[in-house]
Amino acid sequence: MGSKKILLVEDDPNFGTVLKDYLALHDYNITHAKDGIEGLIEFKNNDFDLCILDVMMPRKDGFSLAADIRATNKEIPIIFLTAKTMKEDVLKGYQVGADDYLNKPFDSEVLLFKIKAILQRKESDSSKESDEFEFAIGKFFFNSKLRHLSYDGGENQKLSPKESKLLKMLAVHKNDLMPRELALTKIWRDDNYFTSRSMDVYIAKLRKYLKDDEKVEILNIHGEGFRLVEN
Amino acid sequence: MGSKKILLVEDDPNFGTVLKDYLALHDYNITHAKDGIEGLIEFKNNDFDLCILDVMMPRKDGFSLAADIRATNKEIPIIFLTAKTMKEDVLKGYQVGADDYLNKPFDSEVLLFKIKAILQRKESDSSKESDEFEFAIGKFFFNSKLRHLSYDGGENQKLSPKESKLLKMLAVHKNDLMPRELALTKIWRDDNYFTSRSMDVYIAKLRKYLKDDEKVEILNIHGEGFRLVEN
DNA sequence: AATTTTTCTTAAAAAATCCTTAAAAACTCA
């Protein structure tokens, strides 16, 4: 997974640059906009995972920008930065849909943790629905969530977790190369001689399950990986 | 919709009582526990929407309590209250999975907004609480409110509260996976070895009740959960 | 308040499932 994209909108050039570098150092992909207008343009032209907005800015303040952002995206987390500890500001921020709020000067490590916490929350929310779990493979129907493989006129074949994950990975790359290394690092979480042998055992099992449709094959590409083909 | 249930764990009796009343005045249903131990007991015996935990408490501090809460429920929002503005505390809080953090003394109106913001976020995430209570399962008719299971020509089978809740949860997910963890956290309010065994016992009971229709089965998906299928 | 009934948990053994490892045979490519 690539690093997370963060939109930082901060008019103070010194502070903004330092903060950008600090976050970039921690493997975030930062886009730094100098004011609200520029921030909105950047937002519309990119696909960010998180926004960090200064409240007081010329041309367009943080709240106004947040409102515009919320108009197109109700999900994206927003963190406000503010110099003032004004209660009205805090309330306005939450009304606009802030996820968090930090008073300057703040501890950069705390900001880092907030970012991490918020992104993790998003992660666990969205990782459920985003991935497919139903696949057509030749005459077979495969459901990776229920871990079963079936076809008209045949019985329901139950799959073990590893069998299911491996078949899913092959199905995602259907007719294309599924690199050995990918399955080993993602499913076996280690790429060594033994896990590689184990994976071969699982490929053999899947071939058995799929042998009722001779149009479906798992081909080996020597030294590279496997290919699930549908003729 | 009933008012949201909030667990407030705060050892200072004056502050705790005032805060409880203030929140109760704003239509929240507050349970006030005096320390971490009591808080954990309350948590296990109820179904809260949000937890507000003081950090420094006798017997069991807020972090320890939060860790125990997270062990059974990874979703529930947690807000920490702390007198100290210590960076280590804030970091520890986020590590444990805090959703927000407030330094005492804080503005009660700010707390109110945070609560509202967090609960709204949850709302949009998981508005998936079924209030149905009548289900058709194969030739059976099941009423989870009256806790009975019947079919034409068979006698009326009465179900215990746990039997009924479990069958309802299976019925809501009919033909789909009902994760073990879901039933354990929602019905048993704890996910451990013993509650898991207990659940298995109940699955066995339900299978007996449902065996008069061989088209209806409760299948196990190893390591994942169960599936109520209708063939 | 005491007794009965129902509900739920805990225990423990048996069964099923899952994964790794081993080892021999077949295959591929230089």
Added chain:
DNA sequence: TGAGTTTTTAAGGATTTTTTAAGAAAAATT
């Protein structure tokens, strides 16, 4: 050809599930 890679079968150990049964806890009844 021969070294390295892939395929396949099978044994074992670990984990998870199933089931029965006993006793504790809670609820209902007398």
